[in-house]
Amino acid sequence: MKHYEILGNKDTRSGFGAGLLEAGKANDQVVALCADLTGSLMMNAFQDAYPQRFFQAGIAEANMMGVAAGLALGGKIPFTGTFANFSTGRVYDQIRQSIAYSHKNVKIAASHAGLTLGEDGATHQILEDIGLMKMLPGMTVINPCDYNQTKAATMAVAAMNGPVYLRFGRPKWPVFISEDTPFIIGKALMLNEGTDVSIFATGHLVWKAIEAGHILASKGISAEIINIHTIKPLDEEAVLKSARKTGCVVSCEEHQRHGGLGDSIAQLLARTEPKPQEYVAVNDSFGESGKPEELLVKYHLDTPDIVEAALKAIARKG
Amino acid sequence: MKSTAELQTLATQVRRDIVRMVHAVNSGHPGGSLGCADYLTALFFRYMKHQASPFDIQGKNQDVFFLSNGHISPVYYSVLARSGYFPVSELATFRKINTRLQGHPTTHEGLEGVRIASGSLGQGLSVATGTALQKKLDSDSSTVWVLTGDGELQEGQVWEAVMFAAHNKADNMIVAVDFNQQQIDGSTQEVMGLNEWTSKFQAFGWEVLEMDGNDWVSIDAVIPAAQSKLGQGKPIVIIMKTEMGQGVDFMMGTHAWHGKAPNDEQLAQALAQLPESEHGDY
Numbered sequence: 001m002k003h004y005e006i007l008g009n010k011d012t013r014s015g016f017g018a019g020l021l022e023a024g025k026a027n028d029q030v031v032a033l034c035a036d037l038t039g040s041l042m043m044n045a046f047q048d049a050y051p052q053r054f055f056q057a058g059i060a061e062a063n064m065m066g067v068a069a070g071l072a073l074g075g076k077i078p079f080t081g082t083f084a085n086f087s088t089g090r091v092y093d094q095i096r097q098s099i100a101y102s103h104k105n106v107k108i109a110a111s112h113a114g115l116t117l118g119e120d121g122a123t124h125q126i127l128e129d130i131g132l133m134k135m136l137p138g139m140t141v142i143n144p145c146d147y148n149q150t151k152a153a154t155m156a157v158a159a160m161n162g163p164v165y166l167r168f169g170r171p172k173w174p175v176f177i178s179e180d181t182p183f184i185i186g187k188a189l190m191l192n193e194g195t196d197v198s199i200f201a202t203g204h205l206v207w208k209a210i211e212a213g214h215i216l217a218s219k220g221i222s223a224e225i226i227n228i229h230t231i232k233p234l235d236e237e238a239v240l241k242s243a244r245k246t247g248c249v250v251s252c253e254e255h256q257r258h259g260g261l262g263d264s265i266a267q268l269l270a271r272t273e274p275k276p277q278e279y280v281a282v283n284d285s286f287g288e289s290g291k292p293e294e295l296l297v298k299y300h301l302d303t304p305d306i307v308e309a310a311l312k313a314i315a316r317k318g
Numbered sequence: 319m320k321s322t323a324e325l326q327t328l329a330t331q332v333r334r335d336i337v338r339m340v341h342a343v344n345s346g347h348p349g350g351s352l353g354c355a356d357y358l359t360a361l362f363f364r365y366m367k368h369q370a371s372p373f374d375i376q377g378k379n380q381d382v383f384f385l386s387n388g389h390i391s392p393v394y395y396s397v398l399a400r401s402g403y404f405p406v407s408e409l410a411t412f413r414k415i416n417t418r419l420q421g422h423p424t425t426h427e428g429l430e431g432v433r434i435a436s437g438s439l440g441q442g443l444s445v446a447t448g449t450a451l452q453k454k455l456d457s458d459s460s461t462v463w464v465l466t467g468d469g470e471l472q473e474g475q476v477w478e479a480v481m482f483a484a485h486n487k488a489d490n491m492i493v494a495v496d497f498n499q500q501q502i503d504g505s506t507q508e509v510m511g512l513n514e515w516t517s518k519f520q521a522f523g524w525e526v527l528e529m530d531g532n533d534w535v536s537i538d539a540v541i542p543a544a545q546s547k548l549g550q551g552k553p554i555v556i557i558m559k560t561e562m563g564q565g566v567d568f569m570m571g572t573h574a575w576h577g578k579a580p581n582d583e584q585l586a587q588a589l590a591q592l593p594e595s596e597h598g599d600y
Contacts, residue, residue, distance in 0.1 A: 012324060023565065025400035031455070052455065053455070055451065055486070056477075057482065058481070058482065060475075060476040060478035060481070060482065062440075062441075062444070062474070062476035063444045063447075063475055063476060063479045063481075063482050064444075065444070066441050066442075066443075066445045066447075066448065066475070066479065067444050067445070067447055067449060067451070067479075067482065068448060068449070069444075069445050070434075070444065070445040070447060070448020070449040070452065071448040071449070071451060071452045072448075073375070073376065073377070073433055073434060073448070073449050074376050074377065074378070074448075074449050074452035074456065074458075075378070075452065075453070075456075076455070077451050078448075093438050093441075093442075094441055094475070096435065096436060096438075097435050097436070097438045097441060098435065098444070098445055100427060101424060101425075101435045102424070102425050102426075102433070102434045102435045103425065103426070120547020136506050172500070172598060188524075225565050227396060
């Protein structure tokens with residue numbers, strides 16, 4: 001099992017803030033909007049550097065999405081900023097009609113995704129957003145795993161043409177992807193080659209998958225660990241190649257079991273070469289208040305849950 | 319420049335297009351379309367500085383128009399076609415399979431003249447404000463025009479946009495509210511009786527004008543007056559009184575023709591009131 005050094009402990013939202021500033025430097029067409037959460041989204045640096053290109057939308061997310069579409073229409077590259085819940089469910093129809101159907105080059109930056117925002121509880125812990133957004137035709141869906149990857153992803157989506165949902169989180173989290181790792185949209189990132197089970201992970205759970213890989217290695221199990229940062233379009237070739245090699249699959253995500261990364265993988269395998277698959281995901285439930293680590297334990301998204309899922313998947317190979 | 323008489327003839331031709339398009343597929347929204355035929359004819363043939371061909375979806379350095387109440391697509395398509403955005407003959411494909419003239423306007427099939435999808439109500443003003451701000455960022459001094467329904471003002475997002483546009487001094491935008499006082503379930507007064515739009519927009523910091531959208535004298539007085547208010551720090555709205563179904567007597571004074579197509583007999587009756595001109599039917 002490959003060893004990943006922890007390079008720091010930083011929140012992925014700060015990676016977004018840093019990436020946005022870089023994207024703004026690289027291209028003066030990049031603009032940003034925020035719905036009264038500039039500090040939470042770490043958009044202050046961009047706002048300070050480019051006040052003319054920053055729009056405070058107030059607590060009015062529906063309008064923010066429409067304004068972003070209008071800015072994009074004339075050639076700007078807008079990033080909208082608010083929590084993941086208010087970036088998706090609250091404004092689904094605005095995104096659907098004015099951004100996705102109209103194919104506008106808007107980047108929807110969604111912080112505080114999943115359970116790990118913690119104490120604010122279920123009203124703010126959206127676990128359905130990946131499903132909502134991947135259902136929209138033409139929408140790219142990205143969920144990076146650490147600070148460095150989020151920064152790189154932010155810069156990469158600014159450089160591509162088309163609507164993007166970029167999902168990240170609040171808690172400080174191990175940084176382990178090197179700064180110079182290129183971020184290629186739609187290309188899975190191999191973290192550890194293995195032979196017994198394929199673990200596909202996205203977002204915060206990628207680090208948990210690496211921890212699980214070490215435990216599995218101590219039990220003599222060789223886990224292949226692949227970071228799926230781009231959920232849509234899915235890197236089908238990478239998923240199939242790995243599933244074919246190991247013969248069983250575990251998907252890991254801070255999201256509902258319904259409609260998330262796991263379902264995208266299951267659908268691919270069902271269409272091509274079905275394999276035993278175990279889900280590490282929230283099972284048809286809302287979240288609740290608590291510390292991020294406590295929530296991951298309670299909702300079975302922690303390292304031991306990934307180990308257990310891998311053992312089950314291997315046992316089902318028959 | 320076309321004379322007012324010529325524009326009136328053109329508006330009548332647009333009305334013929336509307337009833338024929340809706341009749342041909344037994345679906346669509348003739349009432350609001352007929353009511354806005356004069357205004358859109360005036361905009362596209364007299365007041366907007368725009369280039370039909372080649373069509374630039376970004377609308378750089380030209381006036382752009384947004385139809386927020388997308389269900390009145392028949393009038394929009396007719397005016398676009400007759401302005402040269404796409405062939406007039408294509409009006410015959412309205413709402414048919416594989417058409418670019420979808421029931422509600424969209425960019426999805428690449429129809430020239432359309433820059434954003436609309437149909438789900440309440441979104442157009444937000445989009446238009448975004449484009450108004452983009453034009454300001456790019457030092458593009460052209461104007462953003464928007465048409466929205468009055469029933470549509472029941473959508474909360476509209477008021478988010480009204481606040482946002484005033485706060486950001488989107489004074490390069492002229493919005494018209496189609497004040498026909500009708501919506502699907504009845505009169506706006508019955509459905510949601512909040513019609514004091516002038517004082518409402520004024521309270522939000524907008525410049526407000528009132529116009530009769532079916533009277534060319536009023537149109538030619540109020541639109542230039544609205545244009546004279548551009549660049550003065552406030553977004554501009556015209557409360558445009560229209561008659562739903564204007565031009566076809568049995569479609570006027572009722573909400574019944576909001577989304578209903580005429581039958582063969584009714585079509586003949588309607589066309590008899592709308593003389594064909596040298597522009598010709600599609």
